[in-house]
Amino acid sequence: MTAPLLHKQSGQGLHCLDRNESLTPSRVSRLLVPLFHEDMGYPSPLAPEGTLYPFYTPSDPLVVDEEALVSPMHPLEWRRRTQQARMLLQHFHAPLPEHHESVPMARVLELTIDPHGEWLRQVASLMPDTHVIGITSQEFYARQATFFAAVQGCRNIHIQMCPLSQSLPFPAESIDLIRGSFLHASLPEHLWPLLLEECFRLLRPGGVLHLLECGRGESTSAAGGTLCAAYRHSLEMRRNASRPSVPGARTVRAFQPEHLPMRLAKTGFVAVEQQESLLDFSAGMPFHGTLRDQADDFFQLVAPLCTHDNGPLSLEAYQRAYHEMQLELLETTFRGYWHLCIIRGYKPSGRLSRPIASMHRGQPSSHIRLQPCSLLAMQEEAQQREQAPNEEADNRED
Secondary structure (H helix, E strand, O other), rough: OOOOOOOEEEEEEEEEEEOOOOHHHEEEEEEEEOOOOOOHHHOOOOOOOOOOOOOOOOOOEEEEOOOOOOOOHHHHHHHHHHHHHHHHHHHOOOOHHHHHHHOOOEEEEEEEOOOOOOHHHHHHHOOOOOEEEEEEEEEEHHHHHHHHEEEEOOOOOEEEOOOOOOOOOOOOOOEEEEEEEEEEHOHHHHHHHHHHHHHHHHHHEEEEEEEEEEEEEEEHHHHHHHHHHHHHHHHHHHHHHEEEEEEEOOOOOOOOOOHHHHHHHOOOOEEEEEEEEEOOOOOOOOHHHHHHHHHHHHHHHHHHOOOOOOOOHHHHHHHHHHHHHHHHHHHOOOOEEEEEEEEEOOOOOOOOEEOOOOOOEEEOOOOOEEEEEHHHHHHHHHHHHHHHHHHHHHHHHO
């Protein structure tokens, strides 16, 4: 079956490029040369065969300063999120790590469910005595996930409508495990401290926060690298345009998943650990076809961002790169990888009460920040040992 082509937009209608249009090497080379500046990441036509270029990842942000660049209700976005959820369950073989499944859990919370509630239903089936909760800001996602849960007979699932930008409507220390996947795609950078603080408040002592992000994607598709560079350049232009010029105003930072472990530790989580998992979608691998669909959907969704009046590519150049990427992904020598990162942190079970003002604007502090008691005790003992010789010396001098 011939790979679908990118559509031109004409009002609300769409029409395809000519399928008989040939892409000669000279035309492709002209397309793939750096179009802006060398450090923008555009692939060079002189790169050796087998070179890996940046590729689409599920953590690529689709929101800038709380402005959604892609509607969650778009049919392509709906399909992309559903495919991602199913693919991850297959890749990891189980919804939770083994050492979590063996621990009794009364309540489990998923941040931002997928449209069909795939992960929720897996956990609910494996742990029928656990109250499995999912939150979403999309009412239709909630209805759809509830419907599939009812069809599957999962009566221990509850869906709550709530955006992550607000306080989560659950009591303090009421959740055993909180899970979130690819939150960087939809959560603005400045909201991360607020969300982590909420997760810390909700977890019971000893509870775990389990986050999944994609550090980077790469493939042998040079055209895919061109599309990624155009998308990221457009995103940076949108970020810069959204930054207020007033002194002291909030700025928008780029996506940096490698900072998550440090952020968890700063929030108060202990035993923070990071694990990496390689998802191989090269030609002949099980997820190759799914990732082709994912890339097709993603680059159609972000096409308006990359081809607007001040965009880095013209619509014609973008369409040609898109079509070339589809052909490159079908080659038998194609290689592609997602570098997935799992970040876990635990709420300390031994703790000292220490009130910290809430970071939520306009809201009074409604909980206390808990710090690891053993760590504080060790620090106090070390300080006492250092002060003891000085005090003895002062006494002798007196």
